[in-house]
Amino acid sequence: MRKLKLAVLGASGAVGREMLRLLEEYQIPVEELRLLAGPNSAGTKIPFRGKMHTVRCADEESFAGLDYVLGASDAPVSRRFAPAIKQSGAVYIDNSSAFRLEHGVPLVVPEINGQDAFTHEGIIANPNCSTIITLMAVAAVHRLSPIRSMVVSTYQAVSGAGVQGLRELEDQLAAWVQGQEAKPSVFSAPIAMNLIPMIGGELDGGYTDEEMKMQNEGRRILHAPELTVSCTCVRVPVMRSHSISVNLWTEEAVSVDEARRAIAAFPGCRLADNGRPTPLEAGGQDLVLVGRIREDLTRPKGLSLWCCGDQIRKGAAANALQIMKLLEEV
Amino acid sequence: MRKLKLAVLGASGAVGREMLRLLEEYQIPVEELRLLAGPNSAGTKIPFRGKMHTVRCADEESFAGLDYVLGASDAPVSRRFAPAIKQSGAVYIDNSSAFRLEHGVPLVVPEINGQDAFTHEGIIANPNCSTIITLMAVAAVHRLSPIRSMVVSTYQAVSGAGVQGLRELEDQLAAWVQGQEAKPSVFSAPIAMNLIPMIGGELDGGYTDEEMKMQNEGRRILHAPELTVSCTCVRVPVMRSHSISVNLWTEEAVSVDEARRAIAAFPGCRLADNGRPTPLEAGGQDLVLVGRIREDLTRPKGLSLWCCGDQIRKGAAANALQIMKLLEEV
Numbered sequence: 001m002r003k004l005k006l007a008v009l010g011a012s013g014a015v016g017r018e019m020l021r022l023l024e025e026y027q028i029p030v031e032e033l034r035l036l037a038g039p040n041s042a043g044t045k046i047p048f049r050g051k052m053h054t055v056r057c058a059d060e061e062s063f064a065g066l067d068y069v070l071g072a073s074d075a076p077v078s079r080r081f082a083p084a085i086k087q088s089g090a091v092y093i094d095n096s097s098a099f100r101l102e103h104g105v106p107l108v109v110p111e112i113n114g115q116d117a118f119t120h121e122g123i124i125a126n127p128n129c130s131t132i133i134t135l136m137a138v139a140a141v142h143r144l145s146p147i148r149s150m151v152v153s154t155y156q157a158v159s160g161a162g163v164q165g166l167r168e169l170e171d172q173l174a175a176w177v178q179g180q181e182a183k184p185s186v187f188s189a190p191i192a193m194n195l196i197p198m199i200g201g202e203l204d205g206g207y208t209d210e211e212m213k214m215q216n217e218g219r220r221i222l223h224a225p226e227l228t229v230s231c232t233c234v235r236v237p238v239m240r241s242h243s244i245s246v247n248l249w250t251e252e253a254v255s256v257d258e259a260r261r262a263i264a265a266f267p268g269c270r271l272a273d274n275g276r277p278t279p280l281e282a283g284g285q286d287l288v289l290v291g292r293i294r295e296d297l298t299r300p301k302g303l304s305l306w307c308c309g310d311q312i313r314k315g316a317a318a319n320a321l322q323i324m325k326l327l328e329e330v
Numbered sequence: 331m332r333k334l335k336l337a338v339l340g341a342s343g344a345v346g347r348e349m350l351r352l353l354e355e356y357q358i359p360v361e362e363l364r365l366l367a368g369p370n371s372a373g374t375k376i377p378f379r380g381k382m383h384t385v386r387c388a389d390e391e392s393f394a395g396l397d398y399v400l401g402a403s404d405a406p407v408s409r410r411f412a413p414a415i416k417q418s419g420a421v422y423i424d425n426s427s428a429f430r431l432e433h434g435v436p437l438v439v440p441e442i443n444g445q446d447a448f449t450h451e452g453i454i455a456n457p458n459c460s461t462i463i464t465l466m467a468v469a470a471v472h473r474l475s476p477i478r479s480m481v482v483s484t485y486q487a488v489s490g491a492g493v494q495g496l497r498e499l500e501d502q503l504a505a506w507v508q509g510q511e512a513k514p515s516v517f518s519a520p521i522a523m524n525l526i527p528m529i530g531g532e533l534d535g536g537y538t539d540e541e542m543k544m545q546n547e548g549r550r551i552l553h554a555p556e557l558t559v560s561c562t563c564v565r566v567p568v569m570r571s572h573s574i575s576v577n578l579w580t581e582e583a584v585s586v587d588e589a590r591r592a593i594a595a596f597p598g599c600r601l602a603d604n605g606r607p608t609p610l611e612a613g614g615q616d617l618v619l620v621g622r623i624r625e626d627l628t629r630p631k632g633l634s635l636w637c638c639g640d641q642i643r644k645g646a647a648a649n650a651l652q653i654m655k656l657l658e659e660v
Contacts (some may be wrong), residue, residue, distance in 0.1 A: 149628035151626070152636075153575035155485070173506065173507055190608075193568055193569055194608050194609055195638075196606065196608060197606045198622065206605075215627065228627050228629075229628070230624075230627040232636060238524060238525060239523055243527065243564075247560055275536075278527070280523065292420050292536065295535065296560045298480070298560045302560070304481075304560055308598070312610045
């Protein structure tokens with residue numbers, strides 16, 4: 001691979017820092033690295049390949065001469081800088097939700113629809129974390145027979161709320177062990193020893209934007225414009241891996257054995273040896289672990305399964321770097 | 331209510347102790363109370379109404395002259411003593427799974443099928459905890475139009491594994507806060523900061539006995555012999571309230587507003603004010619909290635909802651005492 005000139009936008013957050021760790025782990029050749037963030041994080045020092053790098057305040061001039069900008073910011077920041085990035089000629093691989101449903105912006109999970117990445121016009125969107133992990137688990141089944149609908153319940157780690165989400169769970173658990181009260185600040189209720197059955201903002205009909213991503217983004221990634229997904233997103237007191245309980249229905253029946261074989265052979269997936277993968281096992285690596293594959297009991301042509309994946313890695317940073325590798329290695 | 335002569339079989343466990351607390355809280359008139367358990371727990375002292383009572387080793391002679399035996403033992407112990415209890419003339423309200431599917435043994439949630447309790451021939455079975463909580467949440471919808479099928483994912487507290495499950499989570503969290511490793515003993519994997527996506531023993535087809543209770547017991551309680559339920563049971567690091575994500579389909583369409591009104595009016599249920607009840611809020615009281623009521627997006631005539639209930643109370647001890655009150659207060 002050629003040596004790349006890269007920027008990470010939102011470098012000081014949980015996903016930005018993971019992108020830097022993964023650039024090291026994947027041994028991506030880097031000629032130049034710019035760490036960019038908002039004014040509050042400017043000056044932060046972050047190690048990369050043995051040297052400390054200083055985060056600088058992003059502005060419209062920050063992107064000149066780059067090959068890629070890896071976006072780890074939120075959607076408003078992404079929208080603000082996208083025109084400047086596009087103008088600079090860098091390819092913008094954006095982890096925010098800003099452009100995921102935009103025409104001309106491919107929404108890519110490399111193992112599923114990698115070919116879509118090559119149609120980009122300067123921006124490639126990285127899907128929602130729960131959506132990536134769920135679709136990785138079911139994509140092999142979708143290739144056997146198209147998925148028509150899914151009922152999904154998530155068990156989402158606190159890392160989905162960034163560094164502050166991680167710290168809030170740690171602090172609340174420490175308080176709980178000492179018999180003190182856990183005061184919520186990032187989340188709407190205590191998360192230690194508790195569950196919060198709503199993630200994201202509520203839309204008409206009662207679903208949240210987070211819940212609708214599974215259907216809206218799933219349709220684009222699977223090339224299945226008629227796909228319907230009924231999703232319930234739940235925050236659980238787990239650090240960094242999301243888990244998802246899925247029931248799905250296909251056009252033609254797929255047996256449990258067929259599904260098991262196809263999932264085992266799908267790149268980026270692993271069938272759990274004991275059939276019941278846990279989020280702890282999924283943490284710190286890129287594979288999506290799948291288990292509990294059963295026939296759905298409510299309707300014909302249905303399957304039920306469980307999957308776990310590291311939210312910060314395959315759910316975000318790893319998927320973004322995999323998109324970059326895909327574009328570079330062709 | 332007349333003064334009752336009662337025994338609690340399995341008095342030293344989490345459910346047995348809760349039965350004693352609830353006899354106090356509900357101000358049930360008690361003339362005589364016998365605390366019974368296996369030989370390992372004999373001699374344990376448990377307070378009741380300000381006096382210490384000693385747990386005695388249960389044998390076939392333990393039940394003479396009683397009005398009710400409240401069963402908080404496991405299924406093998408229940409099976410062993412059921413003939414002696416029946417012969418004694420006491421009514422046996424059994425929280426174990428031993429007789430739940432047996433002909434002639436009503437399986438009762440008082441708010442749903444209380445009338446069934448009066449058909450008993452000496453034994454009344456208390457349903458599975460997740461099943462009670464789920465059915466409490468959906469029973470009002472079932473009265474509007476019969477439920478044909480449900481897809482269910484549970485978020486089950488460690489109290490479902492008894493006092494030892496509660497202690498294992500506490501110990502693992504204390505270890506985690508001190509940076510030590512959490513060693514599993516009651517559960518098959520660490521439960522602190524983790525999820526375990528299998529509860530109970532695996533049957534043919536990959537479902538567990540725990541998962542099939544939702545269908546098998548649901549059919550009897552709802553008087554819906556054709557009901558199909560596809561259930562995934564997951565242990566979560568929560569102390570004592572189970573939560574359940576439910577998608578259900580009815581014979582005729584029920585609107586979200588109709589469902590909301592019916593659930594709000596159903597005895598034993600409460601709609602959460604903010605629409606998203608948490609297991610912490612459900613703990614320490616008997617109401618099942620319901621929220622996130624939405625139209626299912628995958629098929630017509632479907633609804634999606636979320637519910638939480640105290641597993642030790644409404645999921646076990648409270649439901650058993652409510653059955654006894656029902657029989658006494660007529």
